[in-house]
Amino acid sequence: MKENPFPHFPAARGHSAKRTSILEAAARVFCREGFTGANIDLIAAEAGVSRQTVYNHHGDKENLLLAVIKDITDRSNAGLFATLATFPDQPKDLEAELIAFAVRLNQNCICSKDGKFLRKLIESEGERNPELFAGWRDEGPLKTWSALAARFARLAYSGHLEIDDPDVAARQFLALINADLQLQAMFGEIATDEQIRSAATNAVRTFLRAYRPRVEKPAPAHVSA
Amino acid sequence: MKENPFPHFPAARGHSAKRTSILEAAARVFCREGFTGANIDLIAAEAGVSRQTVYNHHGDKENLLLAVIKDITDRSNAGLFATLATFPDQPKDLEAELIAFAVRLNQNCICSKDGKFLRKLIESEGERNPELFAGWRDEGPLKTWSALAARFARLAYSGHLEIDDPDVAARQFLALINADLQLQAMFGEIATDEQIRSAATNAVRTFLRAYRPRVEKPAPAHVSA
DNA sequence: ATAAATTTAGACACGCTTGTCTAATTCGTC
């Protein structure tokens, strides 16, 4: 209601700074303690803000949770699709480029603070808010899978890969990427760059052993040996 | 204190039945609502028991959570190692037997009610009880990985597979097994037998494309072509 | 410097949950 009806100026500077810090603190606390376990006083304290300010910005607790999820979702999706755009469509060195892509995917999307928060929040609260879960699934994993599947299909068409079902290949690629990192992801620990690189290397090596064409260059005509 | 000091009879029949039903209900509610969100009245109601009985059996709420986790962990580990024992050590049809093994693993351990409960409980409460998380990790995933890695190493030694790092192969096998089921697992839905079989087939097919020996039978001498 | 908007600390009512206690009731056994 009292947000800022007309934008003579987008918002007071301290105002939006506090809004941000509230959302960040709330995300941390919701993740750590769960919705019911998170208490507003703690969120306010971690945000360096008074309790009343939290209520001024976001109404009640339920609303705050939704704001947190929307905030993280938006940022997370932006990062995700920016990263997907760097997929190696016309690779010179497929293995190296896929590894680099996998590293980016892990760093920017899956192992990032946002990515982990979002997954844990959805997993904790999804059972109580089915439409929340459905929305996340449709906009997150399902879109990721289908986008990635399209890229892999292209690589198959251009003869770089030999793939029966691109959707399966996409899911397997993502599963392999995380095979070595799942345990760390479950706890608070953030994966080292070295660990991420190693995980990506292992994953891509196996993925390519499975999906690299077995006969040399059965490519579609316009690629000549 | 008032459990049953001497076992003239192990415990009243209704007594242990109620204990079981309390643990089951508590597991459900803790999973659904989180530790703080779970309330004893609800657990008692779902167990078909009075609130006081819950306190009689398990002291306070914290204690009840520990009892639930211990209960599920024990059952879960028993199933896990029973299933691991059915690994195809001397396969005639490696692909078929690995698929069957993967199906058993998913049905008995990963997609089972206990498996899902345990994972969600640990993920929710692990951050607040580090030793809980550590115990689960050491007894669950780490042991699974190492047991599975040993089996794969054996298959590699006998020439059925060509594996650089058996630990990596084991993690990748498990990751592939779940690639198609992760989303369903996150929600309440239980995977169909058909889905589990299909997921296992996809996984094993890819796994074997990656790890089956490329040159025919470079086996260790005693296997003759 | 002044006026408007925002933030703050604190107090407050209200509801819910935990854990205990008691007295009545049911259950299993002899």
Place this chain on the structure above:
DNA sequence: GACGAATTAGACAAGCGTGTCTAAATTTAT
């Protein structure tokens, strides 16, 4: 049928968390 153990319903105090309110202090823009 009678006994003891377990279970039950209900009341209860104490603590905590939410959300509201007020009056003072602080920030921001004019």
